[in-house]
Amino acid sequence: MSWYDLKGKDLISVKDWTKEELDVLLRVANDLKSRHYSGETLNPLENKTFMMLFFNSSTRTRQSFEAGMSQLGGHSQFLAPETMRISLDREPGGGESIKDTTKVMGRYAEGAGVRILEDKVDYYGQGTDIMYEMGKYSEIPIINMASDIYHPCQSMTDVMTMQEKVGDLEGKKIAVTWAHSPWVRSWGSIQSNILTSALYGMDVNLAHPEGYELDQDVLGLTEENAKKSGGSFTVTNDMDEAIEGADIVYPRNWMSPDRYEIGKEKEIEMASQHKDWKYTGEKQKLADPGYLLHCMPVDRGNEVEDEIMDDPELSFVYDQAENRLHLQKALMALTMGGSF
Amino acid sequence: MSWYDLKGKDLISVKDWTKEELDVLLRVANDLKSRHYSGETLNPLENKTFMMLFFNSSTRTRQSFEAGMSQLGGHSQFLAPETMRISLDREPGGGESIKDTTKVMGRYAEGAGVRILEDKVDYYGQGTDIMYEMGKYSEIPIINMASDIYHPCQSMTDVMTMQEKVGDLEGKKIAVTWAHSPWVRSWGSIQSNILTSALYGMDVNLAHPEGYELDQDVLGLTEENAKKSGGSFTVTNDMDEAIEGADIVYPRNWMSPDRYEIGKEKEIEMASQHKDWKYTGEKQKLADPGYLLHCMPVDRGNEVEDEIMDDPELSFVYDQAENRLHLQKALMALTMGGSF
Amino acid sequence: MSWYDLKGKDLISVKDWTKEELDVLLRVANDLKSRHYSGETLNPLENKTFMMLFFNSSTRTRQSFEAGMSQLGGHSQFLAPETMRISLDREPGGGESIKDTTKVMGRYAEGAGVRILEDKVDYYGQGTDIMYEMGKYSEIPIINMASDIYHPCQSMTDVMTMQEKVGDLEGKKIAVTWAHSPWVRSWGSIQSNILTSALYGMDVNLAHPEGYELDQDVLGLTEENAKKSGGSFTVTNDMDEAIEGADIVYPRNWMSPDRYEIGKEKEIEMASQHKDWKYTGEKQKLADPGYLLHCMPVDRGNEVEDEIMDDPELSFVYDQAENRLHLQKALMALTMGGSF
Incomplete structure (x- = not known):
């Protein structure tokens, strides 16, 4: 498998990726972490755009994706979901169809992340269904930034x-x-x-x-x-x-x-x-x-x-939080076609 | 006419531009589209700022202006209008004057876009009047991102x-x-x-x-x-x-x-x-x-x-939506003084 | 004193800096202003992130910090404070601790600004206390973007x-x-x-x-x-x-x-x-x-x-507003470790 094969690939659940693909992701994440610590400036996604659709708000997820995209030379758009009525069972007169929203977004951006938790949907699993529906219409990678079922990042x-x-x-x-x-x-x-x-x-x-x-x-x-x-x-x-x-x-x-x-x-x-x-x-x-x-x-x-x-020997949590940044940078770089 | 003549020019209504000027805009838009497809990275507006004042929210307009500015190497600020009380008939004790808001914005940014629709103003046409008023005080270009009368982009x-x-x-x-x-x-x-x-x-x-x-x-x-x-x-x-x-x-x-x-x-x-x-x-x-x-x-x-x-032979809509990006990139590059 | 000594230094009140340090800040601000007018493009903070925590909204402060960061080649995140419950006297079951919020932010960003005015806190001075508390846990510089007591920028x-x-x-x-x-x-x-x-x-x-x-x-x-x-x-x-x-x-x-x-x-x-x-x-x-x-x-x-x-001979105000940009660029460049 070449890294290039991951270009355009959605990550909605870990089950959709092979173990080999996930291992590439980990390897690149560790590589990007080292290069970050060595002070290297990278621009594999220079001037490119990652759309972030937060139907539910978030602190860490937003901060890490947005900083990650900046570190790769690109830009992420923090989109207010309330202004985008999105629904699986759209009737005429309802909001814009998922198909239209997704297809147009793909003309402006090189990747998109979506966060939808249980309180924004009608039934358990619908948030995830919406992401798969978006993936169906999208030529750019759709990344799950936390759904009602999964949080692969x-x-x-x-x-x-x-x-x-x-x-x-x-x-x-x-x-x-x-x-x-x-x-x-x-x-x-x-x-x-x-x-x-x-x-x-x-x-x-x-x-x-x-x-x-x-x-x-x-x-x-x-x-x-x-x-x-x-x-x-x-x-x-x-x-x-x-x-x-x-x-x-x-x-x-x-x-x-x-x-x-x-x-x-x-x-x-x-x-x-x-x-x-x-x-x-x-x-x-x-x-x-x-x-x-x-x-x-x-x-x-x-x-x-x-x-x-607070025990630095026992607690992984701050390093774990930091690794969100490196893992997601690797994910964006690989799926959005960055070469580095 | 040299392209340079468009530097600093407002676009509030198409009627304010000559046909020759509009043709330059179209030519540059097509040129930027080709170069985008060829994978060329451009930085004509490197590190420059485009302020986006959305008195009314928007999906496509925001996404396309913000992605366009990123592709030109610059950054756009998504500004929350509610926090900026702006009015034509300002009394002492009301919000900051349009003059002050506009003049200061021009010290930080190289261009600004404004969106004001009918439900944010007191009478039909006031949204457009506000843009012309801003244009009067502004040394940077004011771009209409949709008003009650016009939507030139x-x-x-x-x-x-x-x-x-x-x-x-x-x-x-x-x-x-x-x-x-x-x-x-x-x-x-x-x-x-x-x-x-x-x-x-x-x-x-x-x-x-x-x-x-x-x-x-x-x-x-x-x-x-x-x-x-x-x-x-x-x-x-x-x-x-x-x-x-x-x-x-x-x-x-x-x-x-x-x-x-x-x-x-x-x-x-x-x-x-x-x-x-x-x-x-x-x-x-x-x-x-x-x-x-x-x-x-x-x-x-x-x-x-x-x-x-959904008929790809008949429907222009997705390509049309995409062209917003290229047209607006040309508009920003020309009026904000990018050379490329 | 070397400029490098300012790397990582918080600016919460002017009283925490020596006059010599403040003079360096002014000197660099004037230098950056000249270089901006000469059209020079600088990237001392290329791809770096400045987090902006606006517990209170702002027009000029946000515009000037965000434009300043863009001009230095970096990116600033405009963070919605409502989604981050932050408090000095945290009980179990309350929001995330200031320690945790601050430590994680420092893993993603190279600097952070905070704005908290009197109507977001329980007593006069608490906004400033929160900033000092953040400074205690933070390895990146914490910059006061206006508190209930001070506005050093x-x-x-x-x-x-x-x-x-x-x-x-x-x-x-x-x-x-x-x-x-x-x-x-x-x-x-x-x-x-x-x-x-x-x-x-x-x-x-x-x-x-x-x-x-x-x-x-x-x-x-x-x-x-x-x-x-x-x-x-x-x-x-x-x-x-x-x-x-x-x-x-x-x-x-x-x-x-x-x-x-x-x-x-x-x-x-x-x-x-x-x-x-x-x-x-x-x-x-x-x-x-x-x-x-x-x-x-x-x-x-x-x-x-x-x-x-409106008397250009008497009124400093627009030039003063512009200088926010240059002063804050100098502050970010110095405390966030930019070399230029």
């Missing part, structure tokens, strides 16, 4: 960071565990993490209280990935069991599958019944050594205790 | 696209026709199109139901342009008559002159009485061949049927 | 402009006077001006009606600065006394210290009792010659009469 950054810190991931144990917080978070980061961790041969231990079951399709796919890679995948309702002997711990809040029927207030109340689901110094003693992985923002004091969050 | 793009597709426009027939939609659109794109089409020697056929009369001054000017160019201008209430034998058909909704007295709901109801004003396959058979021209967004199923919209 | 621009117009400032008299307007303005620009004017050896005359007393700490510091520099500092409730013989007059509205207890409506009513506090042609006759200095926006007809505002 985050999960590939997780892999990059773990490889950087602990080397080959095969046989390493990761505990991906629900944690208490009133923030009622999306599923994308967690679901993409287990999928990708299993693909890279890790022993994936998913833990959550009853009532916080994730998407069955994603769980099935994770199982398959684990089988293929020689890793493993287990689900438990016991946080300690998952953390026991884990190299890496990813403690993160997520919403229940009933989120839309029960409303946000009820979710917060439900979550508050599991305040002991927190990554503490006590629990870290069960792990080996239990490095902290987290997509941020971290709900300090709820999801994780400060003593772990 | 759109209409010059229309000319560029039609020339590209059918060659010399003299004697070609264009049907510019009202079409049903609940979108209650502005007059600028349509009024600028008839003005410019007549200037370029076309037989301009304007069609609309009774009650959708446009600005009498613009109609008079279109008449004059037609006389000078050897084209013609007719107005009819019969859509079929306008389409009969037309090379090009531009089916587009617009509001009635009573828009502000009767309100938007009443407008929608009024428009719904003319659902047969739609560019259909049936109507296309009357034309010759009736290429579809449209400034987008298209209200598919209302203004035009999908079979025409 | 404005006051250093004031110095740059006054030096440009009247030469050495020692012994020059400046009248910094309250002026009537319903705009209820912040204290930052005025407080930073008196601090800095005193530091540069001017005779600073502060005038305001009773009830408009400024921050006692700032007044004390101004007094100290005047003593060190050989200048002077007096406060009066008589506008004429301050203007008498002044080289420069800075007539500007500001809120009373009771702003938050009495509310905005009461402030406006209170201000309206001092409509004679206006810089008029009559008052200018008292001065010598009473050049107009103002941070803009100017409330024409309230703070200043048009005859002074």
Whole structure:
């Protein structure tokens, strides 16, 4: 495979890319990181445009994509979604069709990223469906900047960071565990993490209280990935069991599958019944050594205790956040046809 | 005339430029388009700034100006208008004067675009008056990115696209026709199109139901342009008559002159009485061949049927949308003093 | 001192920089201004990122920082503050900690500016405290783009402009006077001006009606600065006394210290009792010659009469506004490590 083959390729879910393609992405990300640290100025996407459609707002994702594009010599447009009525089931008199919006955007830009979470769509999965629909009409790459189901840029950054810190991931144990917080978070980061961790041969231990079951399709796919890679995948309702002997711990809040029927207030109340689901110094003693992985923002004091969050030996989080930049630069450079 | 003469020149209405000047604009637009396709990287406006004042939001206009400026090596600022109270009749204690706002902006930027439609002003024409007022105080070019009366960047793009597709426009027939939609659109794109089409020697056929009369001054000017160019201008209430034998058909909704007295709901109801004003396959058979021209967004199923919209032989719309980019790049490069 | 020493240095208040450092800033600002006028293209911050956190919106500050960064070859991100809940007294379950937000931002960008005025914080001074807190965690420079207490970029621009117009400032008299307007303005620009004017050896005359007393700490510091520099500092409730013989007059509205207890409506009513506090042609006759200095926006007809505002001999304001650009370019280039 030549790098050139990735030109124009969408990244909506990691499952759409082969492991070989994902490995190219990681290799280029590490290369761009080194060159950034050496102070090299690159312009592989000079004067080119990356459109960012944020149907949901974001801090880190926006900052890292926009800075990444600047570092590649190009420019990203921060687009206000409210002004673009976009829908899968468009009637005459509704907004502009996805086809028209997408086709025109492709005449101005060399790539586009889209972020749509569950509260901007009618049913779970629609945000992702919209991205695939855009991909169908688009000649430029469509990049998932977080959807209701997936967050591939985050999960590939997780892999990059773990490889950087602990080397080959095969046989390493990761505990991906629900944690208490009133923030009622999306599923994308967690679901993409287990999928990708299993693909890279890790022993994936998913833990959550009853009532916080994730998407069955994603769980099935994770199982398959684990089988293929020689890793493993287990689900438990016991946080300690998952953390026991884990190299890496990813403690993160997520919403229940009933989120839309029960409303946000009820979710917060439900979550508050599991305040002991927190990554503490006590629990870290069960792990080996239990490095902290987290997509941020971290709900300090709820999801994780400060003593772990602020321990430079244990906490990967700031380096992990930084790696979003390098991973996404590699992704944009490869799919938008930059040569460097 | 040297290209240099266009440096600093405002474009608020096409009527303020000579035909010779407009031809230079078209020539440079075509040149920049070729060079873009050949993959050439240009930096005529390197590190320069174009301010975009969007009093009304926009998708395509913003995307094309911002991408165009990036392709020229410069940067455009997307400015939130709500935070800038701007008014023609300023009292002490009101917002900053137009003079002050404009003069200071000219110290930071090399050009500025302004978009003000009818719902942001007190009377029809005020949006355009504000632009001329800004032009009075400004040493940098003021570019109309759509006003209540005019949309010169759109209409010059229309000319560029039609020339590209059918060659010399003299004697070609264009049907510019009202079409049903609940979108209650502005007059600028349509009024600028008839003005410019007549200037370029076309037989301009304007069609609309009774009650959708446009600005009498613009109609008079279109008449004059037609006389000078050897084209013609007719107005009819019969859509079929306008389409009969037309090379090009531009089916587009617009509001009635009573828009502000009767309100938007009443407008929608009024428009719904003319659902047969739609560019259909049936109507296309009357034309010759009736290429579809449209400034987008298209209200598919209302203004035009999908079979025409999606026919790559008949529909100019995606190429037309793309040409906004090239036309505006030429406009910015010429008026902001880029050499290339 | 080498210029390099300024790399990574925060500018939150002028009081944190030595006079020698401030003089370097002015020297580089003047140098960059000359080079801009000579048409030279510079790229000392090529492809680098400056984050702009506007908790309060702004016209001129945003335009000048963003254009400045473009002129240096870099890019600035205009960040929407509402989406970033930031607070000094964070509880678990609140927003992301200032530490986390700041540390991650520093992984993507080479510098950051922050604007927080009194209506976004819980007490006077908290906006400034937040900036110092960010500075504590940040490895990249934190630049105050206007806080509840200070506006150092404005006051250093004031110095740059006054030096440009009247030469050495020692012994020059400046009248910094309250002026009537319903705009209820912040204290930052005025407080930073008196601090800095005193530091540069001017005779600073502060005038305001009773009830408009400024921050006692700032007044004390101004007094100290005047003593060190050989200048002077007096406060009066008589506008004429301050203007008498002044080289420069800075007539500007500001809120009373009771702003938050009495509310905005009461402030406006209170201000309206001092409509004679206006810089008029009559008052200018008292001065010598009473050049107009103002941070803009100017409330024409309230703070200043048009005859002074529009007198190119007397009014510094447009050149002063322009100098924001050059001063801030110098500041970013120096603190963000640009070499040129």
